[in-house]
Amino acid sequence: MTSILQYPLPLPPILAHPSSTAPLLITQGAEALLYKSTYLLPSLPCALKYRPRKPYRHPTLDTRLTKHRILSEARLLLKCRKEGVPVPSVYAVDEGQGWLMLEWIEGEVVRVRLNEWLRWRREKGTAEGEEEGELRGLMERIGEAVGMMHGVGVVHGDLTTSNLMLKSREHAEVNDHAEGGEENLLAGEVIIIDLGLASVSRFEEDRAVDLYVLERAFGSTHPRAEGLFEVVLEAYGKSFKGAPIVLKRLEDVRMRGRKRSMLG
Amino acid sequence: MSVLQTISLEHLPADYVVHIAVYREVKNSSSLQEQLLAGNTEFEYALIDASVIISKIQAMSAAYRAVNDLVENRLRSRNVHSEIVFSLSPNNNIAETFRRFGITPTTTNLLVIKVSTPSQPFSADAVQEHLTKSIDGTQAEFNDNVIAGMTDLARIRKIYKLNTVGSKPEKGVANAKAERRELEMLIISSMALRGATN
Helix, strand or coil, rough: CCCCCCCCCCHHHHHHCCCCCEEEEECCCCCCCEEECCCCCCCCCCEEECCCCCCCHHHHHHHHHHHHHHHHHHHHHHHHHHHHCCCCEEEEEECCCEEEECCCCCCHHHHHHHHHHHHHHHHHHHCCCCCCCHHHHHHHHHHHHHHHHHCCCCCCEEEEEEEEEECCCCCCCCCCCCCCCCCCCCCEEEEEEECCCCCCCCCHCCCCCCCCHHHHHHCCCCEEEEEHHHHHHHHCCCCCCCHHHHHHHHHHHHHHCCCCCCCC | CCCCCEECCCCCCCCCCEEEEEEEEECCCHHHHHHHHCHHHCCEEEEHHHHHHHCCCHHHHHHHHHHHHHHCCCCCCCCCCHHHHHHHCCCCCCHHHHHHCCCCCCCEEEEEEEECCCCCCCCCHHHHHHHHHHHHEEECCCHHHHHHHHHCCCHHHHCCCCCCCCCCCCHCCCHHHHHHHHHHHHHHHHCCCCCCCC
């Protein structure tokens, strides 16, 4: 993997301390930077999520917000993991310095794998609706993972195919789909990542909005897979006790969009 | 004969290193504990009961957090060595932490950690020599196999409140290792979130 930036950003102080391999900037969002680095030993990769200070904010407020968000994400990750929801585990936290160190998930985000798979299928000349067992399988696993998360009382807040990963099997060749292995593109355990906007909620409204956002993500990012979103919902519907009510609520959310009317 | 291991942890300043040693069949635990309680600076070690340690990573995580807190100047206990023991805890109760994780008169398997800092440097040889002289026990290697032989899983599950984890019988014996690894992950996260109030 190569860094997305050619020029160096100021590293968070923790990463400025020596390590066997230089930290690699993986992605940059509005709120946080994500580095690949190592935890404790050169052989243990980790992801470091760093929320830099925002100079335009009052320093006290900035510190408070950053602390709160780092801790909230770390707590939700631990809660999920304890209850068997597939999320990265937390290695270390320094809310004062604004970072969170997480288990490194070897694999790729669903958005990328799914697009590769769709392109591969088109090039092969397979019509939509044919030979889509693997895609259905992936959709089912997504529905189950999301259902599991909702079942333990956590809503994600930003559920897109970029925040779902497909984890490579351990000991698998890193380049296992370099050639000829396209059939395996959609294989792997679904891991839910980036709980930066997540919260604890058992309202069917919040859960339905999660599903709605995911459905829209499929519609806009992978329109040729959108037709199978019902498979996600079907698997979701069986995943926990309250799921059928959420699916009912989803119909209302679809009618009006993500935001609730503030009238009345 | 096994000797201690000296480790430079990733992302700590280069002049901070940790020396880690493991002993089994320790016979003088009560006198070692007395030295600690008396505040004898010669015995400034993190002396940990190895039955509550599941892996190398857990032990090193505690050391990492304590040294990082030392560097950031925010120790919550007396020194970096007591802080290592405190770092193992899932909660903020220091007295309870030492009862659970620290050496007790009945400890037989012992994990020892010594931090070398710029202001108080200790060479591996000096530490090894002092440990050999002071600990009446058999030194073992600091590795996951040795540690696994000392772990009291039931006790660890209780301390970290992880009773439900990995209790899925359908996955079978083949996954005892995976289960242990999952426990390790959850323990590290619980340690990392100790003291998180906000």
